[in-house]
Amino acid sequence: MQSLIDLLKTLQTQITQNGERKALFVYTLIAIMLPVVGSRASQLYRTVTKLFKYNVTIRRFYGFMASPKLAWDKLWPIVWQKILPLNHTEGPILLSIDDSMVPKTGKNIFACGNHFDHAAKLNQSRYIWGQNIVKLSCLKNIHGRWASLPLNFRFYRLNKDVAKKNFQTRIDQAISMILSVLKVCRHRSVLLVCDNWFGNGSLYLPLKKELGEQFHLLSRLRSNSVLYDQPTLPKKRKRGAPKKYGKRRGNVAALARRHKRNAKTYQVELYGKSREVRAYTELLMSKSLKTQIRVVWIYSGRASWVAIFSTDITFTVAQIIEWYGARWKIEAGFKELKQELGSLSCQARTKHAVTNHLHFCMMAMSLLWFYVAQKSSKPSRRYSVINRKSFAFSDIRRLFAEEIEQEEFSEGLGIFTKLHKNKFISTMLQLVA
Structure with a gap:
């Protein structure tokens, strides 16, 4: 988990805008990585405001998702150097x-x-x-x-x-x-x-x-x-x-x-x-x-x-x-990207909104694989399938959701405080509903 925290911090340094956009960048990535809801902009906004308790208006969040100033040509090489x-x-x-x-x-x-x-x-x-x-x-x-x-x-x-x-x-x-x-x-x-x-x-x-x-x-x-x-x-x-x-x-x-x-x-x-x-x-x-x-x-x-x-x-x-x-x-990977992470349900229409959304989904997917590769043991498979013992992509997201509320993750990023376990799970259920 510490390797993922360090990587997210390094990515934050490339966001040249104010502190709000730096926080929203990490929040959006984590929201897509969590197995809560889809990755539509409206669903991501609900996750950021209700689950992470971050105070931002929907207009400012939509403006961030359609921003032409996200330097993906500088962000991606940081990820490449790690994976x-x-x-x-x-x-x-x-x-x-x-x-x-x-x-x-x-x-x-x-x-x-x-x-x-x-x-x-x-x-x-x-x-x-x-x-x-x-x-x-x-x-x-x-x-x-x-x-x-x-x-x-x-x-x-x-x-x-x-x-x-x-x-x-x-x-x-x-x-x-x-x-x-x-x-x-x-x-x-x-x-x-x-x-x-x-x-x-x-x-x-x-x-x-x-x-x-x-x-x-x-x-x-x-x-x-x-x-x-x-x-x-x-x-x-x-x-x-x-x-x-x-x-x-x-x-x-x-x-x-x-x-x-x-x-x-x-x-x-x-x-x-x-x-x-x-x-x-x-x-x-x-x-x-x-x-x-x-x-x-x-x-x-x-x-x-x-x-x-x-x-x-x-x-x-x-x-x-x-x-x-x-x-x-x-x-x-195309199936995991489209259906599990929800890039297929993107409702954006403008150039920067469409491009940013797909960049977020792909980077979140790479970060999830980077996260599980740093683990000493592989995740357990939740749903057994005949003649298939390897873990699924959904098992990685479930494991990430279990560890995200730990104090080390919250203090390492310093963007939101640790939520009580029962409150965290109940809030996730509200988002799914």
């Missing part, structure tokens, strides 16, 4: 990038547009009116389970909705966020784990040119991607430039059928369990990435297979499978 080295073992920092749709109702909402939804069901429209969020996360193994800690985000807007000089593709936004994060950890190797939409040369080549051997990519291959052998040096020197690629081996699907009989069994830590996985690996060349990659075909059942690759050929098969399996946590 990137968190639980560091020998190996690269795992980053993950993905985008998600946030449906909205109403007009004149910032960053809204008719976005194509490739994951829409048969009974749903292919185009969704809402916001498209590109989120960069850090994958960490905390107390035996993987977690996705948000680091930054961008709103993707269609070219027709913005001026051409300000238009950025999702790839451009991903590159700019990754470079901003890597300025904090310049001397650490980074592995970006992503799906096959981002795992291509348009993302890899610019980052490789900028970062060199510090950056590597782990992603999934499309079934029609063509792979080549490593070029062999000719016995005699020939005229012209040397070959960059060897013999054409075929596409990924054809190679998957060919290598299935030679697959071996590997013991892999996957989805919280030690599992036996049948896989085959080979070093091949990719023209889209312009480099040698380690390809791993994973087989399950008679005809089911998945092909993943890593640009760092020193990684083992078990590492590649485990780290790519951890990528699914960014999808779980």
Whole structure:
């Protein structure tokens, strides 16, 4: 808890406004972290005034939530410096990038547009009116389970909705966020784990040119991607430039059928369990990435297979499978962000109000994971699920709510006095009601 208090104090120093705004910044973060109500501005105001007994008018609180003076470009690097080295073992920092749709109702909402939804069901429209969020996360193994800690985000807007000089593709936004994060950890190797939409040369080549051997990519291959052998040096020197690629081996699907009989069994830590996985690996060349990659075909059942690759050929098969399996946590992170923290129910419409609200939710989520990582033992799971022993995100919020009323937390921050236990719980019940 002391590490979290110190981090909140450091964040407060970056709020250059008066003391009221410094207090409101910490109150808002804590209110979102508590499992009390949702994170709408009206619900946060009720939590700040009723639970923390802070005297502020609703007009001033709404003005704070829509303030253009919150320097998130200075606040986020403070969080990165704490969570990137968190639980560091020998190996690269795992980053993950993905985008998600946030449906909205109403007009004149910032960053809204008719976005194509490739994951829409048969009974749903292919185009969704809402916001498209590109989120960069850090994958960490905390107390035996993987977690996705948000680091930054961008709103993707269609070219027709913005001026051409300000238009950025999702790839451009991903590159700019990754470079901003890597300025904090310049001397650490980074592995970006992503799906096959981002795992291509348009993302890899610019980052490789900028970062060199510090950056590597782990992603999934499309079934029609063509792979080549490593070029062999000719016995005699020939005229012209040397070959960059060897013999054409075929596409990924054809190679998957060919290598299935030679697959071996590997013991892999996957989805919280030690599992036996049948896989085959080979070093091949990719023209889209312009480099040698380690390809791993994973087989399950008679005809089911998945092909993943890593640009760092020193990684083992078990590492590649485990780290790519951890990528699914960014999808779980979107659910925790939207439903549990309540970012989906945001009713803000203006640019700064929408942006500040999402920044608050993502930072609160990262702080909760930072808080539980500092604990000596993992939280107990409240609701048992068959074949699932790891704790849930809701268990972290419940544990945080139990410890927040302790005197050490109140005195450490110095922003509100310790509440009596019965009064604290009764006030929380009133907010929920």
